[in-house]
Amino acid sequence: MIEVDQKRYIDVLRRSQSSGGEMRPIWNPRSDRGYVYDSALEHQEHEMLWRDLKNLADLDYLEQDFFNRLTRCPSCGSHHLSVREVCVSCHGPNLHSVPLLHHFRCGYVGPIHAYGKDDHGHRICPKCHGTLEHLGTDHDHPGENWSCRSCESSFQVPDVEALCLSCGTTHAGANLVHEDVFSFRLSSLGAAALRHGRLFDSDQEQLVEEGTPIYRRSIFLSLIEDERRRRRRYAIPFGLVIVRPDAEDADDEDVFAMARRLAPKLRDSDKIGRLDRAHLLLLFPSTDAAGIEIALSRLISPDLRSAAVAVREGDDTVALLAAARARVTR
Amino acid sequence: MISGYLDYLFSYLEWGTLSQMPRVLGMMLTSADPYFWLLFLIMLRMTLPAVVLWGVNLLRPAALLPPGAEAAPRLPLVSVLIAGRNVAETIVPTIRSALSCGYPNLEVIFVDDHSSDDSVLQARTLERTGRVRVFGADAHTGKPGSLNVAMALARGEYLFVLDADSEVQHGAIPSMLAHFGDPKVGAVAANLRVRNALENWITRFQECEYALNVSVSRLWRGKLGLLSILPGAGSMFRASALRAMGGYDSGLGDDTDLTLRLRKLGWRLGFAPDAVVWTDVPNTFSWLLRQRSRWTRNMVKIRLHKHGDLYHPGRFGLSNAMVFADLFLLRVLLPFLALAGVVVYTAMEPLAHPLMLTGLYWVVIFLLLARLLVAHDLLRTPGLARLWLVPFYPFYRLPIRVAEGISILRELLRIQLWHPYVPRRIWERIPHW
Known part of the structure; x- marks a missing residue:
C-alpha cells in the first residue's frame, strides 16, 4: 500500500x-x-x-x-426516479383503480360506483335493490381493478415502471x-490502526490482528467458506461457535483477554476469528455436532456468552452470523 | 318355496331369456295394465327424438345444419371467462387452448376463487401474451361470484364461459358466434365431449352418457327451442343479455339458473354441435355419485323450487311449460314410479308376470343401442368400440339413479340444504330455494 x-x-x-x-x-x-x-x-x-x-x-x-x-x-445511474404504476398494455401511467363490490344475496359484482345510496347512506345493489349494510356480512370486496384511461385496458396488477427525471428514459421496475x-x-482493527498510527500491512498482520490469535474478519469468513466446501466435497463436518464477553460494555481489551483465555483450550487446528468488535467466532474443523457440544461445555465460563452456529447447505454465511449475533446479544 | 323363488330370480341371468323379449314386448303392448303403458311412454320419450333426428338427418340434412359463418357478427371481441379454485394443474392448458382456438379477437379472464395453490401464479405466466388477465379474489366467493367478477372485468360483446379443466377445440368460437346472427339469440351452448374418456370404464360410460344426454339431446332441443341448460363448462352469452340480468345469482346450480332466467326473458338459446369443448369427467365412482347428487339437488332447487312458475304456459309461453313438464315427468315422477313398479311386479308378484325384468332389460339394451348408433351416426360420438359397454349400462346407471333419487327426496324434504360448493357466509345470506 x-x-x-x-x-x-x-x-x-x-x-x-x-x-x-x-x-x-x-x-x-x-x-x-x-x-x-x-x-x-x-x-x-x-x-x-x-x-x-x-x-x-x-x-x-x-x-x-x-x-x-x-x-x-x-x-x-441517477437516483431522481419517478416510480409509478403503468398500464400492462400501453404502459401509460394514466390509470385509475376501481374497487369491486360483491353482494352476497344476489351475487352481483360491480364497481363501487355502480351501487347507489339510500337516504341513510347505505349502498343499494343495482341488481336486487337490496341494502348493503356491513362489509363482510352481506357484501365483500373481492379486489381492486385498475383501468387505463388511455387504452381502456383493465387489470388487477399494473406494471411498475420508473421514469428517470435526469435522462428522461423509462425502465421496467425489474430492470432498475x-x-x-x-x-x-x-x-x-481500525481502533488498533489508529493507536499505532498505521495500517497493518505485513504478511502476518494481514492474517491475524496484531498481537492476538484473532483472524481478521474477511480472512475468517473465507476460512468458513473453505470448511463449507470441504464438507460439501468430502462430507467432513465442521463446527462454528460465536462468543462474546458477558459484560454489555465490554471493550476491545476485554475481547482480547477473552481470546487469550480461549486460545490455550482449543486444538491446534481450531481458529479464532473476528465477527465484529464485541463478537468472536471459533471454527472447529472436522468436528460434528456432538463434538461441538463437548467443546462448548469446556469453553463455557460465567464471563462469556456463547452459542453454536449451525451452518446448513445453502445458508448465507453473513446473514447466519447476524442471526447468531442477535442470539447472544441481550 | 324360498329356493323356488331364488331359482326364479336367477333365471334372469340365463341367456335363453333373450328369447322372451318379443313375448314381453307383446305383453306390454297388449296389456290393459297402466304400468306397462307408463314404461312404454318412458321408452318412447327416450328413444323417439333420437330416431326422428336420425330420420331428419337422412331425409333433410340441411335442416340440422348450424347457421353458416356468414351469419356470424364480424369478428367481435369475445371474452373468455374462467373461474376456478385450486386449478393450478389445469388452468394453463385451458387458457392456452382458448388462445390457440383460431379466433383472433379474444381476451381471456381468469378469476381465481382464493385458491390455496399457485393457480394465480400459473395463470399469470400467460399474462404477457397481452390477451390474458388474471384476477385473484381476496376471499372465497364461489363459482357464480367469481364469474360475476370476470363479467365485471370483461370488455367483449360476447362472453364465453369455460370451465378451468376444459379445452376449446379449434374453430369452436366462430361456430358459436354464427348463432348470434339472429338478434333474438341470447346464448349458445357448446358441444361438450369427454376428454378423459379412455381413462377407465367409468369415464367410458360417461362418454356414452354425454353423447346421448348432451350432444344428441341438445341438438334436437336446440332445434325445437327447448334447450333447458347451457353448460357452465362451455357456453357463449350475448354480453348485453347477461349484464341486463346482473349476471349469475348466488347459490347452487348457476348454469341451470342462468339458462332458465334467460328463457323467462324470452331469449332464444342455441346449440352449436361443431363448437366442441373437451372436458374432464369424474374418474371414480364416488366422485361421480357426488357430482350427480349435486346436479340432481340443483335440478330440484332451481327448476322445481326457484323457477317452478315456468309450468304456466300463460306466463312464460308454451315452450317453457313443455320444458318444465318434460323435466318433471322424466326426472322426478317417472323414475320413482318405474322403480316402484319393477319392485312391485318382480318381487311381490313373481308368478303373475314371469321374466318381466329380463324382458325389460333386453328392451332397454336394444333401445340404448339404437340411440348410441344414432349419436354415432350424427355426431361421431361415442366411438363404435364403446358399444360393448351397452349390456352393462343399466348396472352402471342403477346406483346413480338411487343416488339421484335420494337427492331428490332430500331436496323435497329440505334435509341439509347447504352444500360446501357455496361458502357458508354467502349461503347464510341467500334465499334458500
Whole structure:
C-alpha cells in the first residue's frame, strides 16, 4: 500500500473516530449518489471518501452495517426516479383503480360506483335493490381493478415502471439498479490502526490482528467458506461457535483477554476469528455436532456468552452470523 | 318355496331369456295394465327424438345444419371467462387452448376463487401474451361470484364461459358466434365431449352418457327451442343479455339458473354441435355419485323450487311449460314410479308376470343401442368400440339413479340444504330455494 493511501486511510479512520466511531449516510438529493457521509465535502472529495470507506471495510478496519436501499436509473445511474404504476398494455401511467363490490344475496359484482345510496347512506345493489349494510356480512370486496384511461385496458396488477427525471428514459421496475447503502463503524482493527498510527500491512498482520490469535474478519469468513466446501466435497463436518464477553460494555481489551483465555483450550487446528468488535467466532474443523457440544461445555465460563452456529447447505454465511449475533446479544 | 323363488330370480341371468323379449314386448303392448303403458311412454320419450333426428338427418340434412359463418357478427371481441379454485394443474392448458382456438379477437379472464395453490401464479405466466388477465379474489366467493367478477372485468360483446379443466377445440368460437346472427339469440351452448374418456370404464360410460344426454339431446332441443341448460363448462352469452340480468345469482346450480332466467326473458338459446369443448369427467365412482347428487339437488332447487312458475304456459309461453313438464315427468315422477313398479311386479308378484325384468332389460339394451348408433351416426360420438359397454349400462346407471333419487327426496324434504360448493357466509345470506 503506497504511503499516500496509508495516510488518507488513517485520516478516514480518524474522521470516523471523531464522529462517534460511526459514519452514517446523510440523504442529499443534490449529490450524485443521493447521499453523503460528510456534507462539508465537495463532490470529488466525497467520491474519494466513499471509495476509502468501502476499501477500509474490505480490509476489516471498518464494519459496515446495512442502512438503506437506493434505486437508480440503469441508463444514467441517477437516483431522481419517478416510480409509478403503468398500464400492462400501453404502459401509460394514466390509470385509475376501481374497487369491486360483491353482494352476497344476489351475487352481483360491480364497481363501487355502480351501487347507489339510500337516504341513510347505505349502498343499494343495482341488481336486487337490496341494502348493503356491513362489509363482510352481506357484501365483500373481492379486489381492486385498475383501468387505463388511455387504452381502456383493465387489470388487477399494473406494471411498475420508473421514469428517470435526469435522462428522461423509462425502465421496467425489474430492470432498475438497486444499491445498498451502508453506515460504517470503526472495528477493533481500525481502533488498533489508529493507536499505532498505521495500517497493518505485513504478511502476518494481514492474517491475524496484531498481537492476538484473532483472524481478521474477511480472512475468517473465507476460512468458513473453505470448511463449507470441504464438507460439501468430502462430507467432513465442521463446527462454528460465536462468543462474546458477558459484560454489555465490554471493550476491545476485554475481547482480547477473552481470546487469550480461549486460545490455550482449543486444538491446534481450531481458529479464532473476528465477527465484529464485541463478537468472536471459533471454527472447529472436522468436528460434528456432538463434538461441538463437548467443546462448548469446556469453553463455557460465567464471563462469556456463547452459542453454536449451525451452518446448513445453502445458508448465507453473513446473514447466519447476524442471526447468531442477535442470539447472544441481550 | 324360498329356493323356488331364488331359482326364479336367477333365471334372469340365463341367456335363453333373450328369447322372451318379443313375448314381453307383446305383453306390454297388449296389456290393459297402466304400468306397462307408463314404461312404454318412458321408452318412447327416450328413444323417439333420437330416431326422428336420425330420420331428419337422412331425409333433410340441411335442416340440422348450424347457421353458416356468414351469419356470424364480424369478428367481435369475445371474452373468455374462467373461474376456478385450486386449478393450478389445469388452468394453463385451458387458457392456452382458448388462445390457440383460431379466433383472433379474444381476451381471456381468469378469476381465481382464493385458491390455496399457485393457480394465480400459473395463470399469470400467460399474462404477457397481452390477451390474458388474471384476477385473484381476496376471499372465497364461489363459482357464480367469481364469474360475476370476470363479467365485471370483461370488455367483449360476447362472453364465453369455460370451465378451468376444459379445452376449446379449434374453430369452436366462430361456430358459436354464427348463432348470434339472429338478434333474438341470447346464448349458445357448446358441444361438450369427454376428454378423459379412455381413462377407465367409468369415464367410458360417461362418454356414452354425454353423447346421448348432451350432444344428441341438445341438438334436437336446440332445434325445437327447448334447450333447458347451457353448460357452465362451455357456453357463449350475448354480453348485453347477461349484464341486463346482473349476471349469475348466488347459490347452487348457476348454469341451470342462468339458462332458465334467460328463457323467462324470452331469449332464444342455441346449440352449436361443431363448437366442441373437451372436458374432464369424474374418474371414480364416488366422485361421480357426488357430482350427480349435486346436479340432481340443483335440478330440484332451481327448476322445481326457484323457477317452478315456468309450468304456466300463460306466463312464460308454451315452450317453457313443455320444458318444465318434460323435466318433471322424466326426472322426478317417472323414475320413482318405474322403480316402484319393477319392485312391485318382480318381487311381490313373481308368478303373475314371469321374466318381466329380463324382458325389460333386453328392451332397454336394444333401445340404448339404437340411440348410441344414432349419436354415432350424427355426431361421431361415442366411438363404435364403446358399444360393448351397452349390456352393462343399466348396472352402471342403477346406483346413480338411487343416488339421484335420494337427492331428490332430500331436496323435497329440505334435509341439509347447504352444500360446501357455496361458502357458508354467502349461503347464510341467500334465499334458500
